[in-house]
Amino acid sequence: TGLYGADGAFSWLVHDPVPGRRGNDAAVAPDGSLWAGTMRYDEAEGGGTLSRIAPDGTVSPVLDAVTVSNGTGWSPDGRLMYYIDTPTRRVDVFDVDGERVVNRRPFVTVEHGHGWPDGLTVDAEGCVWVAFWDGAAVRRYTPDGRPDLVVELPVRRPTACAFGGAGLRDLYVSTARTGLDAPHPLSGSLLVLPDLGQGMPGTPFGG
Template sequence: MRAEVAVRETAELGEGPTWDPAAERLIWVDILGSRVHTFEPGSGRRTVLATEQHVGAAKPRAGGGLVVNLRDGVGCYSADGAFSWLHREPVPGRRGNDAAVAPDGALWAGSMAYDERHGGGNLIRLAPDGTATEILDDVTVSNGTGWSPDGTLMYYVDTATSRIDVFDVDGEHISNRQELATVEKGAGLPDGLTVDADGCVWVALWDGGALRRYTPSGALDRVIPLPVRRPTACAFGGPDLRDLYVSTARVGLTRPTPLAGSLLVLPDAGQGLAQPVFG
């Protein structure tokens, strides 16, 4: 399995690839560049949306438009590009980071401190009507979040712990936190993740230059080297959800490789799950 270039780009901190089934496009962000990118594999068409703040994640909304996890909270872009805040809660020194849409259409949005201090971030659940509930506090770098195919388990990464954790899920409530897997020292740090149709968890390894796939029991069954040092997240896309897209970063690298910051793709990597849209 070999990675190919989907979009050659120089994103500082590319993150959060997400397949938008209605528009048949891939959405991802450059957090520090304050940009939301889209790419249509069928036509090659690309768009770039500049946001007024650092943007940790962008996800499709029911009826069109985007929900975005920004520095000061979560906002929405309508289909015609108009912006409005859905949940604004600015905290000095903190920004939004990765986010994911749950099976019930709510957005689970994470945050982190710019200086990555311990406990500087959190994870909230944001209902489509704007009701916010804090799910986890004392988070350092809130990152990958995903659900099992039957929706009864939630997988979660706080990158500073080097772990992928798994929770039992009952609607908006999570419980029984357990360690699914730990990335050993020297192999990189777990970042964004996605769950495939077999219930396996794919995770990008920041500073590890690879993707890993873990089975639902936590066994490591696949390692895919990548031509970049800092992959950040992955998601299945394409009409059949069989192509695995990988966002990458170049921030902090004194000698980034030529593809650092680009969007990569692994064709026919597996079978992804259809992802819900916000709302």
């Protein structure tokens, strides 16, 4: 994990290479820390991690033995953290206890046929939006875990979602074309879905 300065110069924040492993999704917590996940290139079970990186570069392991570390986000009040390890077909939720998270439990269990949960974002109402790899959709869940909106997409592999644009009301969805024999022309594009909700301002990394 590295930083680019205002002059474009690069410096390492954390440099701990592990053969066969790479970074996969990260998010900044309300306290300005960076929560970064990893996975193995071969997607071997238990080969990934989730770590908290403090503004001073101190790394604290949070989860080990995850497989494909993916979406991470926080409730509007900062008291809950949501997290996806994709092969589990779950979105899990933790209680935030200072710099730690505790009491992991399922928030949503995804039915077969909906694809695989990938990236997520949390809106101003506390609803959790999840992009579904091989599911051709983004799905929104209420704060109590109920599905209440499905946004169908023309592409098979959406990867992540985030609010932006004027007033943070447009949903931006990244997509992939890798591994597809006949990808849709928009696969691999960044899609913009206007006026779909109300996002929250992001927190900059504190380092």
